[in-house]
Amino acid sequence: MRSGILAPTLVAAVLVLAAGTSRQLYAQGRAGGRAAPAPPPTARAAAPIDLTGNWVSIISEDWRWRMVTPAKGDYASVPITAEAKRIADAWNPAKDQAAGEQCKSYGAAAIMRVPTRLRISWLDDNTLKVETDAGTQTRLLRFGAPKPPEGPPTWQGHSVAEWEIAGGRGAGGRGAGGTPQPTFGNLKVVTTRMRPGYLRKNGVPYSADAVLTEYWDVGREPNGDQWLVVTSLVDDPKYLQQQYVTSPNFKKEGNGSKWEPTPCSATW
């Protein structure tokens, strides 16, 4: 008799706990996800975080190498190869300017370290547009499986984006349609096909083989401030001895009143 009660009780308990655990595994993102819901139709609707709006870079790190053009030969913090040093030692900004190469330090591998404001918006349901007022550059972060563009590499390269969903606890619904969405997550972007440029204004190079991987995280503070941190990993077998890891941070601004586009400059 007792075992007759035990059996269905055990089954029920296992089912209840299994259901709870599946939620936990889903919450752990890529590690689990057995019961992941069907993917939403567009990247915009699936957005777990809101990146749109106006952001300003806060230059609290590497000030001397970002706010002003450092001296020729100043490569502190960058894990360059001897070949990269040879090229950087020959840096000639006047020559770059004359050759129409004044945007070399505004390419995708460097632009987020440049003191700038960002204006982020949706170009369409599967493309985030990131504009910078410094150098008047535009990055297009394309979701899905976008076809690489034809033609020569560009300063901003080809960026493939994906949301990394980590939530599952709440119903945010930031996107269109009002479908309950996971609350937390981040953006991952992989950029290739970049035109060779400079990691630093004073000629520290990255090559056409460089790959930029970025993780975009947004955090909200108790005082209401919103911060964007872009963890940037640059792999370049030609010019870097190890992966170059930086994490520029940006603060959300209420409007675009301080937006002031300026052209690229090889010297400033």
Add this chain to the structure above:
Amino acid sequence: MFSDLVKRHSIVLLTLLMGLISVPADAQIDLSGNWVSRQHEDWEERGPGPEVVDYLGLPINEEARSRALAYSASMLSLPERQCLYYPPHYVVLGPQGLRIWSDTDPVTGREVAWKISAAIDRSIITIWMDGRPHPPEDDLHPLGGFTTGKWEGNTLVATTTHEKEGYLRRNGVPTSDRTTFTMHLSRHGDTLTILGIYYDPVYLTEPHAISRSWQLVPTGNLTPRVPAPCVPEAEVSTLQGDGAVPHYLPGQNPFIDEMTKMYKIPREAVLGGAETMYPEYRKRLKDTYVPPEKCVRYCCGWGGGQGNAAPGLQCITGGTGTLNER
């Protein structure tokens, strides 16, 4: 028939149940492991050390500036100051790697705390995850402060209060014991990024944010605790017994224009202030700034030490201007 199967395997099912229960209820991602510091940001400041007067990019007020200009590093040689640790917020300022682990309740399996290893000059940071409140404001301020945390998706958000007075930069820029420090710890694959934000009503005019990255090294063996107890001893004979505290009187810091001489950066920028953090500050410099002709010190380096920190390069890695200085 299904019930018979359940009966026969009830022990297995009970074991399975225990396994399910032991899954940590709150952890969203595993932060544990040995994380090596990537000093591709502010290597000079974090490794060899900042210039004596370099407050660039710090939103400090006049009081903080005055205290920083009065600071002499020789002060640290005083026996009574040799064992003063840095507050927990030094975790994103210093050069050290991190060992991170969690403590769990042995019965429920729920996480009680996350811990970040100590360094030679910083105590262990315990991030309490069990919902306990912060102590009253006038409670004891221990070397490790008091920190609580919560998960926001894959990000662990920690808040530290009850710090002791310390430094925002290793050249004497002060932080007060009223500082609140928040950390956002985000792991992406084998990369860990910590965004640290400082709120100091005594010395800062607005929040100060720093973000740093580390990378997972499974073979690392970082020491979780302070390697050895600090034992002060007399290092400098002239500092013994007379009660003198090394310092600079107002207006007499001899290094105030060193950055201007070496890097052509005007004094007003060197002395910091919130305005120096924003892109528009470049306008003030654009028409007058001329970069130095060449780099003469700390030109290459991304490791932890001063010497030979740029493997394979013939480069000036130290402060004296010689190649690959050790």
